[in-house]
Amino acid sequence: VSKKRKKKKRTTVSARGAKSQIQSVFISHSDLDHQAAFDIAAEIGNGDSGVDFMYVDDSGVHTVQLKATAPTRMPRKVWTGLPEKPHRDFTLPPAAESMLLLMSRARRNDVLNDIMDWYPGWVAEKGRFRANLACWWRIGMAVLRGLLDLLLRIGEIVGKFRGAK
Amino acid sequence: MARDEDVLTTVEWLLLAAIMRNDNSAYGSVIFDTATELARPIKVAYGSLYPTLERLERRGFLSSSFSEPTPERGGRSRRYFNVTASGKKAMKRSEMLARRIVGTDAAWGIA
Numbered sequence A: 001v002s003k004k005r006k007k008k009k010r011t012t013v014s015a016r017g018a019k020s021q022i023q024s025v026f027i028s029h030s031d032l033d034h035q036a037a038f039d040i041a042a043e044i045g046n047g048d049s050g051v052d053f054m055y056v057d058d059s060g061v062h063t064v065q066l067k068a069t070a071p072t073r074m075p076r077k078v079w080t081g082l083p084e085k086p087h088r089d090f091t092l093p094p095a096a097e098s099m100l101l102l103m104s105r106a107r108r109n110d111v112l113n114d115i116m117d118w119y120p121g122w123v124a125e126k127g128r129f130r131a132n133l134a135c136w137w138r139i140g141m142a143v144l145r146g147l148l149d150l151l152l153r154i155g156e157i158v159g160k161f162r163g164a165k
Numbered sequence B: 001m002a003r004d005e006d007v008l009t010t011v012e013w014l015l016l017a018a019i020m021r022n023d024n025s026a027y028g029s030v031i032f033d034t035a036t037e038l039a040r041p042i043k044v045a046y047g048s049l050y051p052t053l054e055r056l057e058r059r060g061f062l063s064s065s066f067s068e069p070t071p072e073r074g075g076r077s078r079r080y081f082n083v084t085a086s087g088k089k090a091m092k093r094s095e096m097l098a099r100r101i102v103g104t105d106a107a108w109g110i111a
Helices: A035-047 A094-102 A104-126 A128-163 B010-019 B030-039 B047-056 B084-102
Strands: A011-016 A026-028 A052-057 A060-065 B063-064 B079-083
Touching: A094 A104, A094 A128, A104 A128, A104 B030, A104 B047, A104 B079, A128 B047, A128 B084, B010 B030, B010 B047, B010 B079, B010 B084, B030 B047, B079 B084
Parallel strands: none
Antiparallel strands: A011 A026, A011 A052, A052 A060, B063 B079
């Protein structure tokens, strides 16, 4: 049986508007078709005539002015799909992520998973600045303790080696 | 006769108890949150979470398995920890040792 690899269709939507409170939102989902992409962009723009809608699919990048195409009042729609690119609240400060490079790959994945669990809650509870501080603190502690643990293990090995002599 | 490495430290005991509280299958953030809740008002240091879990795994008190990677986690998988049979024995042994050391409450002047 020949296995035909199905090409995964991917559509990315971007809405950008100076008047809109949402300056830029990216939505990406593998099952998004043109109409669905447009509906989401219109929903993000909320009928704002200054909002442009850009979408990217397999055939390239397309830009459409909502002013020209969208009705004055867009119907409210709820997006239930799972975005592949997370919202800003779900992304960590890049500098904090780079600090994790001091850890092993396995430990880095574990710590990143944990922080990503807590981070949205911290943002909602304490605000972005304090959430970033909390994020730095936890990652810093994990890095320092990891290094200390490594030193202790080296010390243990050296101690056993000396004891055996 | 139990060796000293068979006896658990307080943090080790606490983390094993936190995993047991979550149906003996939990990942890092859940273990930490449960342990913090159990130890309150004493604070648990996040930095000591993974070194302690990995030490327990090396000693055979814990086993770990990885979940399927998910796109919203950037292709990363979660590491789930489970307390092994020897881990449960070690918990019991440490508890009995603590009881033996303390003796009765009256011996410490605790009502």
